[in-house]
Amino acid sequence: MGRFLILIHQVLFYTRSVVIVSVFGFFLFGAFPSSVPGQVPLNGIEANATLPKLALVPIERNQDALTPFEKTELRRLFGLGLRELARRPIRGVLGYEQEYWRNPASVYVLRPDDVSLNGHVLTVEAFRGVPGMHVTRGTGYDDFAIMRNFSGSSTEKFLAMVDGREVLQIMGGTVNATGEGVPLEILDRVEIIRGPGASIWGTNAVSGVYNVVTKSAAATQGDSVRLVLRDDGTFLGDYVHGGRAGEDAFYRIWFRDQEYAEGTLSSGLPAKDDGYFRKVGFRYDKTLSRDIDFTFAGALGKRRVDHVLDLSQRLYYDNSAGTLGATPLVPIANLPTHIPGTWPSSRASDLSMPAGFTRYEYWGEMPHDAGHLRTKLSGVSDSDLEWSLAFYAEQYKTFLGHVGHRWERKEYDIDFRANTILGDRHNIAFGLASRHMNLEVEDVVTPPWNFPVIDTIPGTTTPSSMVPTSDIPILDYGENPTKFDRFSAFFQDSYEFTDTLLLSAGAKFEESDLAGTGVQPGARLSWAVNEYNVLWSAYSRAYRTPSLVERYTKVSYARVWVPTDPADPLNPAKGFWMNQSFAGNPNNEKEETDAFEIGWRSQPWVDFTVELSLYHYDTTNAIFSGPPIYEAHDVKTSGGEFTFDYSPFHYWTLKGGASRTISKKEGVETNNFPKTLANFSSHIRLRDDLTFTQNFYYAAERTIPSAYNPQFIPAHLRMDLGFIWRPDESLEIGLFGRDLLDPHHPENMYQDLELEPARVERSLLLSITKRF
Incomplete structure (x- = not known):
């Protein structure tokens, strides 16, 4: 009891100190430390490890002594089972598995505990704890994750994968993070590479890459249930069952049900974002032979x-005749007699609308169905060639009912990767891949737009025909291409000149119907200065393929009433409606980024790790979406990320970081991405089975761009607190308070589609995990 009271006193004392230091650090662009007891991050330690600490002052060691990096790795391995030992390295940017601390890149690894111990419902929410990543909530079913982005929109400029399968949607250039989620019980890790990884991963790996890696079926034997309930009624339930299917063969099946409660918009109006998501999955693993x-x-x-x-x-x-003053275009709300009969009723709101505008909105169903299959053979040859051959098949169907845009995508991929050692210091990695994609696109006119209108040449006011039509959808893909093929190959050559100096160079070659022919080279250097410090540097060239909407789709975004009788210009019977539109640009083949990075990774003793990464991007033909055109610009982005992992006591761990980013579009600084992001986490083990967690997330101000309704998002600091009880390995119960510093705040919305952001509200969350 006395020890418990002492711990409580220390919790209160250090909590106060941490908050003071954290707030002070925010203003000085400091970095926040953190770590999670019980987890095994690649840059941290287990909280209950008891190996002796190293001295703060470096000491001379003999040739066979372990470095702090190696001792940390050894400490993690002591706590792992035999099946887990093989999964410690990460693939990173060299094409073969390597210890985290030797990777010449800004690499971050998320583990299941980063989700459950921090009170997150989904894995994507845990990205808030990754310096350089900006995670925001839109409606109740949308989470946006952006990495080192300069566009500040929902368009992703990084490559997202699940078990090596690309999940970036080619139509809109976005990732459905909810739809691609997996149960926490089967999650092994998420490998996050901040910065281009195109020489290995290829097109769209511009601002970074993340790969969700799931556990083998053998590692999820038995049954588990995870239930998460938020006080607003939002619910998530996962069930996982694993079993044996014969000698050296294992299987698992899993189910997910997620129910979305209706949220509230910034104005106080209902968000109408309730709904559900359900998913079922399976995996079968078999050892065919000793090496396959x-x-x-x-x-x-x-x-x-x-x-x-x-x-x-x-x-x-x-x-234009000046009948209603000097403004050339007047919102039609000033002339209610001109509003078409198909237009919906206005919606009352406390939101301060721009002068002369009345709030009108149209809701449409947005069903989404998706499925995929994955087959993989992997092994090691007699000559120590590690290889894998994977096949992917995917079908994706969705209907954006609010804009009348339906598409179905069928995709087939084959991917071969291999690496081998040539001598003691030489490693080569190479691979071949092919993709075939087929789309079916249908665009329909939604009810509000179903009235006669004169169409125009996109981007102009020149009529394309003087015959009125009611058949002009908001999005019109037209007769543009629907079949796309891509072939790619990569080669990466890594050589260790000494035990401390590694140079790796390679390139990805691609021939694509969307991006043409291109080469994406990269070179990386890693230098272990001593047993405590590693320096690395990198150069990469990366491409991003514009989405099909940006490239091929005509967008009709507004309509204008044109009077025809100068003597009676306000007569609603004397005039006509004219459509206003802009078209995608088929000549936008690819965005090209040249990226320069340097980094420092230090572990002066086992319980303390610090990292610093600096980068500069020079991007040409960067696409910024929104009326009246999808514009391509030259953008220069510079920034840095600082991470910190520290365990001052065996029962207390700290982890955190901060990032700073400045982007200039055509020489003018942008404000659509937070210039400063920071996170801080403190985990204190009050007892062997009880942990108290504190999490802080800070995002600087930004403006969501829009052609007519830009939204200013003020800087906000989020605080989450929680208790996690783990009486044994089979049970975990967590109780969390989230967003506790304010009742609600805005974070994001779809620009030029939504009128205002939804509220991210203070909430309570209960999480229960039971394994049988």
Whole structure:
């Protein structure tokens, strides 16, 4: 009891100190430390490890002594089972598995404890704890994750994968993080590479890469249930069952049900974002021989939600004659007699609308169905060639009912990768891949837009025909290509000149119907200065393929009433509607980024790790979406990330970081991405079975860009607190308070589709995990 009271006193004392230091650090752009008791991050330690600490002052060691990096790795291995030992290295950017601390890149690894111990429902939410990543909440079913981004929008400029399968949606250039989620019980890790990884991973690996790696079926034997309930009624339930299917063969099946409670918009109006998502998956693993393993896996998901289209600023009156003052275009709300009969009723709101505008919105169903299959053979040859051959098949169907845009995508991939050692210091990695994609696209006119209108040449006011039509959808893909093929190959050559100096160079070659022919080279250097410090540097060239909407789709975003009788210009019977649109640019083949990075990784003793990464991007043809055109610009981005992992006592761990980013578009500084991000986490083990957690997340101010309704998002500091009880390995119960510093705040919305952000509200969360 006395020790418990002493710990409580220390908790209160250090909590106060941490908050003071954290707030002070925010203003000085400091970094926040953190770590999680019981987890095994590659740059941290287990909280209950008892190996002796090293002295703070470096001491001379004999040739066979272990460095602090190696001691940390050894400490982690002591706590692992035999099946887990093989999964400690990460693949990173060299094409073969290597210890985290030797990777010449800004690498971060998330583990299941980073999700459960920090009170997150989904894995994507845990990205808030990764310096350089900006995670925001839109509606109740949308989480946006952006990495070192300069566009500040929902368009992703990084490559997202699940078990090596690319999950970036080619139509809109986004990632459905919810739809691609997996149960926490089967999650092994998420490998996050901040910075281009195109020489290995290829197109779209511009600002970074993340790969969700799931556990083998053998590692998930038995049954487990995870239930998460938020006080607003949002619910998530996961069930995982694993079993044996014969000698050297294992299987698992899993189910997920997620129910979304309706949220509230910033104005106080209902967000109409309730719905559900359900998913089922399986995996089968078998050892075919001593050197060959076989995996067969897949999943099928179904989501049913609604989404909104803002109509408030879509109708205008052509006031070029000056009838209604000097403004050339006047919002039609000033002339209610001109509003079409198909237009929905106005919606009352406390939101301060721009002068002359009345709030109009249209909701449409947004069903989403997706499934995939994955087959993989992997092994090691007699000549020590490690190889894998994977096949992927995927079908994705969705209907954006609010804009009348439906598409179905069928995709087939084959991917071969291998690496081998040539001598004691030489490693080469290489691979070949091919993809075939087929789309079916259908665009329909939604009810509000179903009235006669004169169409125009996109980007102009010149009529394309003087015959009115009611058949102009908001999005029109037209007769543009629907079949796309891609072939790629990569080669990476890594050589260790000494025990401390590693140089790696390589390139990815691609021939694509979308991006043409291109080469994405990269070179990386890693130098272990001594047993405590590693320096690395890198150069990469990376491409991003514009989305199909950006490249091929005509967007009709507004309509203008044109009066025809100068003597009676306000007569709603004397005039016509004219469509306003802009088209994608088929000549936008690819964005090109030249990236320069340097980094420092230090572990002066086992319980303390610090990292610093600096980068500069020079991007040409960067796409910024939004009316009246998808614009391509030259952008220069510079920034840095600082991470910190420290365990001052065996029962207390700290972990955190901060990032700073400055982007200039055509020489003008942008404000659509937070210039400063920071996170800090403190985990204190009050007893062997009880942990108290504190998490802080800070994002600087930014503005969500829009052609007519930009949204200023103020800086905000989020605090989460929680208790986690683990009486044994089979049970975990967590109780968390989230966003405790304010009742609600805005974070994100779809630009030019939604009128205002939803509230991210203070909430309580209960999490229960039981293994049988």
